[in-house]
Amino acid sequence: MGYSKxxxxxxxxxxxxxxxxxxxTVDAQAKYVGHLGGALSxxxxxxxxxxxxxLISALADTKVDLKVLSTRLxxxxxxxxxxxxxxxxxxLQVPLGCVTPFAVINESACHVSLLLDQGFRxxxxxxxxxxxNDMTISLKSQDLDKFLRSIGKESPYVDLEANPPVGKDQPPDLASFVPSGSTVLPDPSETASSNLQSSTNHTFVDNKSPLVAAKVAKTSSNSQKVDIKPSKAVNPSISSFSSGQPLDEIVEKAATLVLxxxxxxxxxxxxxxxxxxVSDSIRKYLGSELKHLAVIYKNTAYTEGFHAGIHYQPKRS
Structure with a gap:
């Protein structure tokens, strides 16, 4: 459901x-309606x-410090x-650039906490x-309140520029506006990570496999002391793996992404x-890449242990 006249x-x-x-942007909107005497948001x-x-709706010139707001919540x-x-x-069921208090009319936004700048009043x-975003409507703040009440929403007006102290004897003044329920959000980094993991070509070793089980049984049945000496055989895929190279590539790609x-x-x-x-884009990218790298390290460790079990033969003393 959406807004209609x-x-x-x-x-x-x-x-x-x-x-x-x-x-x-607000500046772009101001070119068309800024001269009409209303307050841009x-x-x-x-x-x-x-x-x-x-959903924070503020006057265009109100300074909203997210760190302060977070503390107040x-x-x-x-x-x-x-x-x-x-x-x-x-x-909210709107594209980028169309965020508005009217979006809380959608049923999917029922758990969204709305905070309005007291300057609107x-x-x-x-x-x-x-x-x-190809249209702007002008109305009074009390009429916005009337609209919100009609859909069962409160109109919490707060001073978004305030920075009251928060401490042991001074609880966060906006804590009551924290929603009671969380929302399941789409996470592109999780999807990308799962795709990377499924496409990674590494060997996983089950510690219950017949080969490993046979070696364990053989070792446990022999009470004599044994010396384990490494074989000269080396797995080339492991010896050529460089832990620094993937990190360097990630840093280089992250720098390119920022630019x-x-x-x-x-x-x-x-x-x-x-x-x-930008920070959100970097977070998504690094989250995906580092998870992928962790899988590579984990799989390499498994593979190295597997080859060690094959090539390292116990020698009875």
Whole structure:
């Protein structure tokens, strides 16, 4: 279910619609409606470490410090980050650049916690995208409240620039806005990691295999002392493996990824949030690559142990 003019009309909410080319930043939107006297808004779709979701809607010039906001929610300084683009489509059901308070009308967003900038209340009218970034609607904050109440949502207005102390005798002032339930989010890094693991060509050894079981039985049945001497045979695939080379490649690719993410277009598109977008991309990439590397190391250790069992023969004293 999505926003429609009929819903606002049924609620007798006055509003004005402005159509314009699709925009992805507040600055781009301001070129078309900034001169009309309303308050522009910026909207952040965030997640915490437990995949609980938050939609922060603030005045365009409000400074939202995610570390401070995270602390005020009781999540610690690094508890919030930008939600992946896939979550925008699956939870809010909007594409990138279309985040708006109206998106909580969707049933899939029922567990999303909405926080509104208290600065909206002092404005004559406020501008929001109606689930589409090629259109802007203007309405009063109290009418936005009326719309939210009609779908069973609260209108929690908070001072997003405040930085109250948090301590033993001063609990986080926004902790009550933390959602009670988590959401299952799509994780591209997990998918990529599983694909890499399934395509990796390494030998796994079952410690219950007949070969290993026979060696264990033979050793346990012989009570005499034995000396184990290494064979001269060496597995070339193991001896040629360099632990430093994969790490160097990952670092090089990560550096290339950072440079590719920072372009004129992405700076214009994401503005001050570009750092969060880039860090999220790096996190996904490194998560996948390091998991893949861990599998390689694990498989190499298994393989080396397997060959050691074959080539190292016990010699009775």
């Amino acid at each position: 009929e819903q606002l009309l049924e609620l007798q909410i006055p509003f004005v619609t402005y159509e314009h080319p699709a925009v992805t 910026k909207n952040l779709f965030l997640k915490d470490k437990k995949n609980r979701l938050y 009781g999540l610690g300084k690094g508890g919030l980050r930008m939600s992946p683009e896939e979550a925008l489509q699956e939870i 002092a404005q004559d009218c406020c501008f929001f995208h109606p689930l589409s 590719s993410e920072i372009t004129k277009d992405t700076i214009n598109q994401h503005g001050e949030q570009l750092g969060l977008v």
